[in-house]
Amino acid sequence: xxxxxxxxxxxxxxxxxLQVIHTFQEKFRIVALSAGNNMALLAEQIRQFQPPQVCVSxxxxxxxxxxxxxxxxxxxxxxxxxxxxxxxxxxASTCVVVGLSGFKGLVPTLKALxxxxxxxxxxxxxxxxxGHLIRPFLDQIIPLDSEHSAIFQCLQGCGxxxxxxxxxxxxxxxxxxxxxxxxxxxxxxxAQALQHPNWSMGNKVTIDSATMxxxxxxxxxxxxxxxxxxxQVDIVVHPQSIVHSAVxxxxxxxxxxxxxxxxxxxxxxxxxxxxxWSGNLHLDLAACSRLDFMTPEPERFPCLxxxxxxxxxxxxxxxxxNAADEVAVEAFIQGQISFTxxxxxxxxxxxxxxxxxxxxxQEIIDLDQTTRQQSLLxxx
Ligand code: MG
Numbered sequence: 001x002x003x004x005x006x007x008x009x010x011x012x013x014x015x016x017x018l019q020v021i022h023t024f025q026e027k028f029r030i031v032a033l034s035a036g037n038n039m040a041l042l043a044e045q046i047r048q049f050q051p052p053q054v055c056v057s058x059x060x061x062x063x064x065x066x067x068x069x070x071x072x073x074x075x076x077x078x079x080x081x082x083x084x085x086x087x088x089x090x091x092a093s094t095c096v097v098v099g100l101s102g103f104k105g106l107v108p109t110l111k112a113l114x115x116x117x118x119x120x121x122x123x124x125x126x127x128x129x130x131g132h133l134i135r136p137f138l139d140q141i142i143p144l145d146s147e148h149s150a151i152f153q154c155l156q157g158c159g160x161x162x163x164x165x166x167x168x169x170x171x172x173x174x175x176x177x178x179x180x181x182x183x184x185x186x187x188x189x190x191a192q193a194l195q196h197p198n199w200s201m202g203n204k205v206t207i208d209s210a211t212m213x214x215x216x217x218x219x220x221x222x223x224x225x226x227x228x229x230x231x232q233v234d235i236v237v238h239p240q241s242i243v244h245s246a247v248x249x250x251x252x253x254x255x256x257x258x259x260x261x262x263x264x265x266x267x268x269x270x271x272x273x274x275x276x277w278s279g280n281l282h283l284d285l286a287a288c289s290r291l292d293f294m295t296p297e298p299e300r301f302p303c304l305x306x307x308x309x310x311x312x313x314x315x316x317x318x319x320x321x322n323a324a325d326e327v328a329v330e331a332f333i334q335g336q337i338s339f340t341x342x343x344x345x346x347x348x349x350x351x352x353x354x355x356x357x358x359x360x361x362q363e364i365i366d367l368d369q370t371t372r373q374q375s376l377l378x379x380x
Pocket of ligand 1: 145146
């Protein structure tokens with residue numbers, strides 16, 4: 001039986017991971033859960049999966065959790081960022097699922113890797129901000145992000161050395177504003193931006209999909225995970241989200257992975273890897289009828305160029321890119337800035353930063369903090 005910790009258990013990745021685990025209860029055991037906000041749902045998950053260890057964000061949340069548990073016995077309780085790192089490295093799990101969104105996923109991910117655990121992660125910020133610190137642990141990592149899972153699956157399937165990779169192609173849905181007249185982008189609402197055409201995801205990644213910063217971050221993630229350079233990672237818009245990504249090999253062959261746009265497929269693959277177990281999410285190609293592919297328009301998606309520029313400069317630039325994006329997206333959701341001000345805020349943060357070439361973990365954490373503070377001032 002595989003023992004699993006789920007970090008970010010009440011979020012989009014966490015809840016879907018628990019759904020998959022529930023269908024294979026005799027094969028998996030949950031030994032730890034963490035959640036930041038939704039204590040009612042965490043209490044439900046504790047009743048269902050009986051984990052011996054749980055981590056919540058604050059003492060207030062711990063009290064709230066106890067309330068929702070209505071006398072059900074409380075698992076061993078850890079609190080805050082330190083608690084989360086402790087849970088990532090110490091719990092009885094052999095496998096840690098990282099469903100945390102944003103920069104806060106970095107330290108627990110590193111702790112789990114250093115403790116020798118297998119890490120299934122959808123936290124692209126880890127790869128974007130600290131790729132050079134993650135690289136030594138690549139053989140412990142299974143990507144859950146649908147695009148990277150697709151590439152991982154294509155590479156497993158052929159078992160060929162990486163030198164045979166010509167290019168990786170990441171597909172992007174294009175988000176809700178793919179066909180909106182450009183002059184209307186400045187006045188789109190938060191509700192419109194949160195209406196993703198195909199995928200059901202958390203708020204941060206949904207807004208990032210609308211600006212396509214998500215794809216810019218995923219491109220950087222791909223260079224770390226698959227050890228290719230930036231020029232070997234292409235992005236194509238594919239509005240149907242059926243082809244999840246593809247690998248072109250040096251001889252001209254291309255392998256792609258297809259499936260329904262449902263995160264439970266890459267999550268289940270990550271959990272059962274290297275095996276494949278039965279599921280019920282089957283794709284009917286005839287029902288798809290058509291699959292379209294096109295080059296993304298640079299004027300519509302300026303975040304793609306920002307991510308590329310930060311990645312080319314390297315070092316600490318991608319830490320700034322990520323922090324400024326997290327603040328800008330939150331400011332947009334809070335109604336403080338418009339949709340088209342998101343890339344402007346990120347560009348401003350990048351332009352005033354002086355690059356550090358090989359930032360260590362503490363430098364990355366400090367830089368993330370200062371970039372947030374400076375960007376916040378700008379948002380007000
Ligand atoms: Mg993705």
